[in-house]
Amino acid sequence: MNQQEKQNENKEPEVKDNVEEFGIKVLSAEEQKKILLQISEEESFNLQNIQSREDDAVFIEDEPEKALAKLLTLNQQNLQERQAYTKHLAELIILIGIEAQKQLTSIINQVINDGDEIKKILIHQLNILIDEIDVSQIKQHLLPSLMKLIKYHNFDIQSEVQKQIARIAQKLTSNEINELILNDLILMAHDESNEENKMVALQFFGSYAHIANQQFLESFISIELINASEDISVRVRKESIYQLPQIAKSVRPDYFVSKLLPHYLQKSEDKSSWHIRRACVDIIVKLAEIAPKQVRQNELSNKMVDFLKDSNKWVKASAFNILGQFIHTLHDCNQKNEQLLNEYCRSTNKDVCEYFSADQEIFDACAASFHQVVEIFGQDKWPNLLKLLQNLVKNKGVRKILAENLYIIAKSCGPRNAEKDLVIILDSFLKDLNDEVKYAAAKNLWEFIKIFDEEKRDNLLDVVLIIQRDQKKWRIRHLIAKQIKHLVPLYNVDNIFQIIVPITLKLCNDIVATVRKQAAKEMHSILQSLNTEDETSQIYYQCLIENIKAYGISHRFNQRQAFAYMCSKLITLKEFESTFLEQFVSLSLDPVKNVRITVALIVQKRFKQGHFKNNKKILQMIQNLKSHKDREVLQILD
Secondary structure, three states, X not given: OOHHHHHHHOOOOOOOOOOHHHOOOOOOHHHHHHHHHHHHHHHXXXXXXXXXXXXXXXXXXXXXXXXXXXXXXXXXXXXXXXXXXXXXXXXXXXXXXXXXXXOHHHHHHHHHOOOHHHHHHHHHHHHHHHHHOOHHXXXXXXXXXXXXXXXXXXXXXXXXXXXXXXXXXXXXXXXXHHHHHHHHHHHHHOOOOOHHHHHHHXXXXXXXHHHOOHHHHHHHHHHHHHHHOOOOOHHHHHHHHHOHXXXXXXXXXXXXXXXXXXXXXXXXXXXXXXXXXXXXXHHHHHHHHHOOHHHHHHHXXXXXXXXXXOOOHHHHHHHHHHHHHHHHOOOOOOOOOHHHHHHHHOOOOHHXXXXXXXXXXXXXXXXXXXXXXXXXXXXXXXXXXXXXXXXXXXXXXXXXXXXXXXXXXXXXHOHHHHHHHHHHHHHHHHOOOOHHHHHHHHHOHHHHHHOOOHHHHHHHHHHHHHHOOOOOOHHHHHHHHHXXXXXXXXXXXXXXXXXXXXXXXXXXXXXXHHHHHHHHHOHHHHHHHHOOOOHHXXXXXXXXXXXXXXXXXXXXXXXXXXXXXXXXXXXXXXXXXXXXXXXXXXXXXXXXXXXXXXXXXXXXXXXXXXXHOOOHHHHHHHHHHHHOOOHHXXXXXX
């Protein structure tokens, strides 16, 4: 190798090789620098607002005896130490072992007698601790402290504590639950002096329902819930409504229909408080997911229509907010209430927007569920839904979510409607000034193309060709690279070779390593698709093989590296050993360290197992790699 070749060997990759022949613009060095700078800025963290907190750092003892001593004297430490040790409480208890568990009551009591912030940290630690210590220790030390904390005067803390007690209940027998938990919770449910105690008790009944005895659930807990819905406190009545779906999930279907459903329908007409009616709106989707088909189709659908026409604007706002979600629960119903669709289609009308404090709320809710509603009503009601979609796409705040789900909408409305109405919307998304909208539209592009016939697919392939040309949008190029394997089965061999192959080869030479790597790994799917008995396919197949092999002997290290990535997938082809193995082995002696590291990673993952495990060439390859004595390579292979 002469001096000039050695210099070329270590140059940064240029975009020119294997690109100009496809008529693609080559960037100047200055343009490449600008793009790389932009990528760097996009990927970097904003460190301006991060301040050093070294003065606040607390050393956590890792010697069991010293750590235990700290935990036993937590109330004597300063606030920062108490916070730090509480944040690591679970791991310290596990580290110290049985000695800490024996004194858990003393440790926990110090924490629950501390400030609210410390209490909240403790509750988070219980997620780990409950699963790590013996149930006998939980009953003796942890549960009594939590039963004390659940009566604390901070409702948020009480609410989180009941969730942990419900987790503990899963580890106890029925008698233990009654004795250690339920007796106190039932008293709280009837505490006339404290409405928040009642609410927390109702929350626990909801959390506990899925493990409760079904007979006990129907004969006692559900009755407690129904009785609580008549409480003098609106907050308690609301909480009883919110816990209803948790109970409904665990009772018998006939009990739900005969007892809980009539109760719900009655409360949904509560004239004394719109808060109760709105709570009924908030849970109707959860109830619909539980209810039998006939109940969804009749009682609940009719009730949803009533909510949409309620006299209170906040009730109507909540109903419109979840209308799309409710409609989606009707997916298996033979008859669907068209009034629901009519109301949904006017969700963004001015009179409906007036129910909300901000118009964007209903636009967000409507856009998030639009694809689900189209799935339910499909092609028959597409003209109605199209008007709503055309209104939604004008709202900048929802274009991203619509772009993400456009392929689902296209599947549901059918190829004819999609071609007539959605291709133009896709085009607007791909040209959007907001990159997030572009990425969302490009992410599932192959799914959108898939629904059409061959002729229309050919036209849409031009979209793929165009959007990957923008050198400033490397994420879109990466998304296209990931979709190559899905695009290939959609096209004939001529389109594959004349359009998809050039796109893939260009992406294999991309200025961004992530794009090159992804594109290289997709080459095997193209090669497989061209390997047929058809004469034209065989010509294309042999031509592509030569192109791939050219990467392995390129003077450009990034192309040799791309060849290695190609081989990581080409190994699955039966022709690999006779066609590519020799050239792949030669990369083990590559003069560029990054190439050798890539090869080592691939050998370790793909070749040190299966039928290549004892292959002489692979074994020699491993020895070649080790002979360079690269620390990184040796770590990978050892």
